[in-house]
Structure formats: C-alpha cells, structure tokens
Amino acid sequence: MATSTKSVSESNDYKWVGTSQVRPDGVDKVTGRASFGADLYAPNMLVGKILRSPHPHARIVSMDISKAEALSGVKAVVNKDDICDLPSEMVPAGEMMVNYRDITRNVMAREKALYEGHAVAAVAAISESIARKALSLIDVEYEVFPHVIDVVDAMKPDAPLLHEDLITAGVEPAPEKPSNIAKRMEFSQGDCQAGFAAADVIVEREFTTKPVHQGYIEPHACLANVAEDGKAELWCTTQGHFIARGHCAKLLGMDISKLRVTASEIGGGFGGKTVVYLEPVALALSRKAGQPVKMVMTREEVFRASGPTSGAHMRIKMGATKDGRITAADALLHYQAGAFPGSPVQLGCMCAFAPYDLENVRTVGYDVVVNRPKVAAYRAPGAPIAEYAAECVVDELAKKIGIDPLEMRLQNAAKEGTQTVYGPKFGPVGLVETLEAAREHPHYRAPLGKNQGRGIASGFWFNIGGESCATLNLSEDGTAHLVVGTPDIGGSRASLCQMAAEELGIDLDKVHPIIGDTASLGYTFLTGGSRATFATGMAVVEAARDVIDKMRERVAKTWDIPVDAVVWEQGFARPASSNAGAFEPMSIAEIAAMANKTGGPLVGNAAINAQGAGPSFGTHIVDVEVDTETGQVKILRYTAIQDAGKAVHPSFVEGQMQGGAVQGIGWALNEEYVYGEDGKLQNAGFLDYRIPVCSDVPMIDTVIVEVPNPTHPYGVRGVGETPIIPPMAAITSAIEQAIGIRFNELPMSPPKVLAAIEASNSAVADAAE
Amino acid sequence: MSKSKLHVATTINGDSVEFLCEPQQTLLDVLRDELHLTGSKEGCASGDCGACSVTFDGRLVCACLVLAVESNGHKVETIEGMADGENLHPLQEKFLEHSALQCGICTPGILVAAKALLDIDPDPTETRVRYWLAGNLCRCTGYDKIVRAVLDAAAEMRAN
Numbered sequence: 001m002a003t004s005t006k007s008v009s010e011s012n013d014y015k016w017v018g019t020s021q022v023r024p025d026g027v028d029k030v031t032g033r034a035s036f037g038a039d040l041y042a043p044n045m046l047v048g049k050i051l052r053s054p055h056p057h058a059r060i061v062s063m064d065i066s067k068a069e070a071l072s073g074v075k076a077v078v079n080k081d082d083i084c085d086l087p088s089e090m091v092p093a094g095e096m097m098v099n100y101r102d103i104t105r106n107v108m109a110r111e112k113a114l115y116e117g118h119a120v121a122a123v124a125a126i127s128e129s130i131a132r133k134a135l136s137l138i139d140v141e142y143e144v145f146p147h148v149i150d151v152v153d154a155m156k157p158d159a160p161l162l163h164e165d166l167i168t169a170g171v172e173p174a175p176e177k178p179s180n181i182a183k184r185m186e187f188s189q190g191d192c193q194a195g196f197a198a199a200d201v202i203v204e205r206e207f208t209t210k211p212v213h214q215g216y217i218e219p220h221a222c223l224a225n226v227a228e229d230g231k232a233e234l235w236c237t238t239q240g241h242f243i244a245r246g247h248c249a250k251l252l253g254m255d256i257s258k259l260r261v262t263a264s265e266i267g268g269g270f271g272g273k274t275v276v277y278l279e280p281v282a283l284a285l286s287r288k289a290g291q292p293v294k295m296v297m298t299r300e301e302v303f304r305a306s307g308p309t310s311g312a313h314m315r316i317k318m319g320a321t322k323d324g325r326i327t328a329a330d331a332l333l334h335y336q337a338g339a340f341p342g343s344p345v346q347l348g349c350m351c352a353f354a355p356y357d358l359e360n361v362r363t364v365g366y367d368v369v370v371n372r373p374k375v376a377a378y379r380a381p382g383a384p385i386a387e388y389a390a391e392c393v394v395d396e397l398a399k400k401i402g403i404d405p406l407e408m409r410l411q412n413a414a415k416e417g418t419q420t421v422y423g424p425k426f427g428p429v430g431l432v433e434t435l436e437a438a439r440e441h442p443h444y445r446a447p448l449g450k451n452q453g454r455g456i457a458s459g460f461w462f463n464i465g466g467e468s469c470a471t472l473n474l475s476e477d478g479t480a481h482l483v484v485g486t487p488d489i490g491g492s493r494a495s496l497c498q499m500a501a502e503e504l505g506i507d508l509d510k511v512h513p514i515i516g517d518t519a520s521l522g523y524t525f526l527t528g529g530s531r532a533t534f535a536t537g538m539a540v541v542e543a544a545r546d547v548i549d550k551m552r553e554r555v556a557k558t559w560d561i562p563v564d565a566v567v568w569e570q571g572f573a574r575p576a577s578s579n580a581g582a583f584e585p586m587s588i589a590e591i592a593a594m595a596n597k598t599g600g601p602l603v604g605n606a607a608i609n610a611q612g613a614g615p616s617f618g619t620h621i622v623d624v625e626v627d628t629e630t631g632q633v634k635i636l637r638y639t640a641i642q643d644a645g646k647a648v649h650p651s652f653v654e655g656q657m658q659g660g661a662v663q664g665i666g667w668a669l670n671e672e673y674v675y676g677e678d679g680k681l682q683n684a685g686f687l688d689y690r691i692p693v694c695s696d697v698p699m700i701d702t703v704i705v706e707v708p709n710p711t712h713p714y715g716v717r718g719v720g721e722t723p724i725i726p727p728m729a730a731i732t733s734a735i736e737q738a739i740g741i742r743f744n745e746l747p748m749s750p751p752k753v754l755a756a757i758e759a760s761n762s763a764v765a766d767a768a769e
Numbered sequence: 770m771s772k773s774k775l776h777v778a779t780t781i782n783g784d785s786v787e788f789l790c791e792p793q794q795t796l797l798d799v800l801r802d803e804l805h806l807t808g809s810k811e812g813c814a815s816g817d818c819g820a821c822s823v824t825f826d827g828r829l830v831c832a833c834l835v836l837a838v839e840s841n842g843h844k845v846e847t848i849e850g851m852a853d854g855e856n857l858h859p860l861q862e863k864f865l866e867h868s869a870l871q872c873g874i875c876t877p878g879i880l881v882a883a884k885a886l887l888d889i890d891p892d893p894t895e896t897r898v899r900y901w902l903a904g905n906l907c908r909c910t911g912y913d914k915i916v917r918a919v920l921d922a923a924a925e926m927r928a929n
Contacts, residue, residue: 020868023865023868025873027861027865029873029876030857030861030865030870030876030877030880031849031851031852031857031861032806032807032808032809032848032849032877033808034873035807036807036810036874038810038811039807041802041805129791129793214908215908216872216874216908217812217818217872217874217875217908218810218812218874219811219812265872265873265874266872267810267812267875268872268874268908268909270908296811298814299812299813299814299817299818489871489872490871490872490909491871651867651868651914652868652871654868654914655871655909655911655914656871658912658914659871659908659909659911660911661911662910662911662912663908663911685813685815686812686815686906687815687817692911692912693903693906694898694899694900694902694903694905694912695896695899695900695902696903697911697912699913699916699917700911700913
C-alpha cells in the first residue's frame, strides 16, 4: 500500500520543491477558523433568496412583485429588469467558453424559464423566514411548454425548441430552421476509410452517460455590499474572483474597477465554481436595498440550478490489425449542454483518442440544448465522457485480438512527436512511463478470486496556462508576503510558497501567502485547468527572481561593484568570485534591513501569460468484485499512476490522484441525475444523489511519474484533472472480467448490474432448454 | 409563526452560553448565525454530509438535525473546542501531517466525528474508521489520507 515517485529526470537537489510540507493555511482549516463563502457576516446585513421556476420549460407571461415588496421586512425585490440584457459575446471560463447573452439569462430568466430551478426573481429581507415568505408572494404567470430532457430526443426534428433563433453553427450551408443543435464540429486527420479497410478487427459500440454533478460540499455563497456611490464589494466562494468580477460588472453595467471581489476559502469547486449564479443577484439586491446582502444556496438549489457536466450519447468505432496496431478511430459525440449552448463536446472531440499515436482519426461532435441546468466545467470538462467510451473500445479490441490491453496501449501510445488530431504535436509526455509503471506494479499481477475482475485504462488532459500575477513583498526583517490571485482549492499555497522559498533560499516558514483581492493584484485567471501550480507557479518564480535581482543591485551598490559580480546563493548575496572582491555574504534579512538606505522597499513582481502547459497522462488499475445477488460492485484495490512533470508537493499530488479516482468511481457506479416524465429532477440531495462515502472505497495507491515539462522552471505539469478520466473505463473492463458482461452505459449502479446479470442468466437458461 | 423567541441556556465547548432563537431554528443555524461559531459547516441541512458534526452530551450528531431549543441544559462540543489553547489535538496534527484535507470544508466535521470514534475506540481498524466516517462526505481526497491520519492519530494517542 505504499506510494512511490518515479522520476525520469536527474534527481534535483532541492530543499523545498519535491517535499510535502504542512500547508500554510492548515491550522486555520483544522480549527474551524478558515472563512468560507457562507462564513462572513456584515453589520446591517440582509438575507437574499431566489424564486425558481417550477416548470422545465415555460414562457414568463407576467410577474407581479408588489405584494412581496409590501411585506414588512422586505428591502428589495429584483428580477430580469435589474440585470442587464447582453448581446452574444464569448468569453473564456476555464477551458470552456461562455456567452454573456446566456450568462445573463441563466442568472435570471428573461423570456422563458428553461429548466426546473431556473431563477426568475429574488428578494432581500431582514431574515430568512421573511425572505422565504416574500418569495411566496411573487405572482408569476407561466405559459407552460413541452420540454425535452434527453439528448437524442432533443435532436429530433419535432422536439420542443428551447431557443427559437438557434441555428446550428458549423454546418454548410446553414440550416434554415432552428433546432436544439447549437453546433457541429469535426476534427480529422488521415483517411479513416482506408484505415478501417486495413483493419483485421473492428469494434463499433454506442455509449450513454448521465449528467453528474461536481458535488462540492460547500454550496455557492456570497456577500455583496454596494454603496450609494456605486462602489461595490463582493465576497464569494469562487475558483476565480477576477472572473467573477468581470461577469458581475458586465451583468450590472458597472465599471470593472468599481467592484472589489475577495475570494473566500473555497469548499470544493471541480470546475463548478468558474461561473456566477448568486453573485450578480446579490449585488443587484444590495444596490436596490442599500444594505449588504448575503446569499447561500441550499443543497437542493445546488443540484437543481448549478451546472453538472453533460450526459452524452456516443458512437465509437476503432479498427486494428491482428498484431495490435490501431489503424483507424472514429467518434460521434452528442453532449447535452443544458439550457444554453456550450457543452464541453469540443474538448471531448479533441481528447477522445489523444492517448494514441494514430494516423487515421475522425471525431465529430454535436452540442445540444435540453431543459436541464446549463452545464458547467467539471474536472477535465468533456474528456472523461469521450475517453471513457474510447478506452472501452480499445479494451474490447485488445481482448478480441487476444493481446493484453496494457500491451496494446503501449504499442499505440502517444509520445513525444505524436501528431494530435486537434493540431499540435506532443512535446515530452509521460504516457509510456505510466503504462510501464503499471506493468511493473505488483497490483497488475496479483491473483483474483471468483466474481472478481481487473481493468486498466489511461487518460489524457491538456492542462492550461494563462494570466497570473504574483507579488513578493519583503518585510524589513527579510520575511516575505506572497500575494497571488488563484484561490487555493487543494493546497496550492503550499506548493507556491515552496517554489518561492526554493528561489529565495530561505526557510518555508518565512514566506506567508495570501490570496489577494481583485484590487490588490493584477488580473489573474481562475484556479482551473490544473493551472495554479503551473501558471501561478511560474509567476511566483518570476517574482522571486525579480526581487532577487533587486537585492543583488542593492548589494552591488553597497559593495561598489558591478551587479553582475553579485550572485544569489542559498539566501545570500555573495561576490561572484574572488576577483569581485572579498565581501562577507549578505543575508535577505540584512539586505531588507538596509532597504530604506539603498533605494526603498523591496518588492518582486510578475505579471505573465503562462504558455507551454504540459499535458498530463495517467493510467489506472482497478480490481472489483461483483455481488451477483445484489448487483453491487465493490472496489477491492485501486492504483493510480500519473505523470506530474515535477511533484512540487508530492502528498498533494497524490491527493489529486486519489480524489479524482474516487470521483470517477462515483461516476462509474452510482452518480446520475434522475428526471421524471414531468421534466423535474427527482434526486436533488446527497441521500439520493450518492457520491462515494468512506466505506465505499479502499486505499487508493499512487505512483507519481515525473517526465519534466520543459517550459516550467521546475518541470511542473498540471495534475488535478487527469485522474478523473480513467476510472469509468477501467471499472467497465474489470466488471466484464468479473462476470462476463460488458456495459456500455453509466452508471453501472446495482439495479442495472443486477438486471444485466439476470438477463444473462435467463439467456443461458433459455439456451440450455 | 410565533413572534416570540425562546430562551435557551446551554454549554458550548465548556462555556455557559445563553441565546434567543426561533422555534424552527436548528442548532447549526444558531451556532453559525447567532453565535458565529462558523467552524461547523452547512453542506446539506438534511443530515447527509456530516459537515456540521458536533457532539451533544458526548454523542455524535449533525447539528442541522437538532433544534436549537433541544440544546437547553445540554453540552455541545464543536470544532472550535478541539484544540487545547495553542496545542492542536493529535487528530488535527495528523490531518496536517498527512495532507488529509484539500479544500477543508468537510475537515471540521470529520475531525469532530473522528474524535468521537477515538473517545470510544482508541484502536479502531481501518474498516471501523471507514464505516464510522461514512456519514461525513469528502469530495476532494478520496478518503485515503483521512483514514491514514485517523489511524496514525489513534496510534500516537495510544502511545502517549
């Protein structure tokens, strides 16, 4: 049950990078001190609540808010008239794009309510009970329309139309009639027809997956305060407070710099906190009431009104020669976008076959709107869905040919120089290394019992860079404040401080991090795309080198020698050689103490747009046991292997791998949105939407592989997203080995597994008669 | 709804505390909104996530499933009472040492629940820890490091 790290680079002699230190915000988080989204209270604060549509699809004919406004204790009522209508404009949100026309309509319905739970109005009152009463006094007249929930149904010509003006993009010539198909896209290389003609074995399968929610334990929450002169402050739980600032300013028609946003501690996000829901509404309420307004979603609201990821229907076809070489791969992906266009299907198209070095590939995707909440990013958005389907087909191909699925992957694995279907060639990547580590792992050869099976699968995610700022403020005693703008969602304060301490050559406990608010630091993109340790890490290294250069200049001035003759080593300025002169090395503390005499405060700055994020590949091995009487699938053993480039804080890297694997286990075995015929969600709570609990899973073994990313000073790749990709296909394969039944849909929950076992048993019985 | 508030006298983390509350307010509502003991978190308000775990006369409960008035005359312990002055509880130390938290929102509830386990079973098996903590959802860690931290803390507490 040990965890190990395998580095393919030469071992580096770092003091802090590559060690697992106690996180700087740790004590606050084990004592209850840390302030999350719902933990702030302001004097004279009101409570805001949202009125939500009970219908999955309805025109808002009229709305009367007068009775709610008249209720004693109600200070403001808002609806679409208090939020700006915006034209179509695409802006990035994590790895996905969002459209302002749709954000404003998702935050507050305008013409129509497009899903059950869609916000239609909001109130602020002096207590929660009065706010709830006020909601019941708002009269909304709806004209109820037929709805559509399933992606395949939504594509039919006679399906209820969500948007009367939605013409499918990406089709030439453009369709004349509107539909629910927002976009078609295609990526291809080589000649699939020729590739399939050269194949000895072809496997073609259809797959269905259900929407799953990120399931962060902290509901969305914020506290807004707008002053009479229009200056505004917002405290919220978010993966990106600069993103939240931009969205809110746009939706409220205010100057961006009039709004200061502070990120609270964040209680999980996984992509789901990259968009705004409550924040613009709270600001609109506060502006109207002239008092601070706090809003917190209930868990039910989180499920009904915040974004899960897409459910999908897919067809995958792959061919291979009898010696295991994959000759062609073809994917057709239909993803639910929810009520507004913008599913992660394009990312699915790009990722589906990315773990393989293929000549002939085609991936076609359709982005389809349905009467469900608008999807949001969820950990490697789009990739787990498409790669699940593709990995299942690779597994089946290998078994049909009679090759070990791991050897088949090794034979076809993407590596440095592999041409991707979406454009670039890979630089150094670590898929082969993860597969070799899997092959060498004792888990891969351990014996299995009755009704037990083993599966493996690999996963790929791009990772992103982007805009990050960092400031290192040196105090008079030589200790430092590190200010960054990426909210710390899983220990990034630790990894960032370790890089700063490494550069400066001082002890880790001399570097004190804070997440700066939007007024204290330059624009910084959100925590997402596995970019915080990579991109903000690059900014931190640059800020540290900036302040080191300034310290060298001060020392050079003091010693009266050229700055080139002063070097920085292990926290000291030293003469570059004996030729430079015989000077006693000066510590940071000494240099900081004389700052006022040598030129003033010492501050290191960086404002970068980080490029060159390194993709991360992973390979997982899982053993399951199927209870043939109940259909329950038990995870017996799990090993997650991943290329981290360089694990700055190995323990938190393992944590990402373990957490992603367990989210994938939930996706594979239990989690799904269940809708009734009435278009309403039936399991909007943690009792019925069952995420894995502690007794559901074993220890998750990890192997960190390190193939350095050449563009990062320490070789870092993002690690957070890749681990959610392999579990679904690996578990599918393991179940097949255990009971001889291959599932092509998720989740493989006990009722479905039991039904399949019973159907298989009766088929065997029929055959015997 | 009655407009009169109810008077409650209780003991929280060893201190006598009096407050006024509405009859429908939960213990969690009062801990957070009236007493500003925000270490107990609300993840679901339905007893499913365990983020509001506290002990009530020594028994582990979800504060969201207890009415505030029910605490009258009883003893409540929250995460804010776990450290002894500057000294963290061994469980708190081990959670930091093992990186057993990522976002940290479930951490207070899990620590309270784990302490309640070690109070009755100083040497639990891994299976016992996993079933005991099955009422505390964590979406970040996959539970591995949490279970290791609890087992390690138990071992250390037995040794001392």
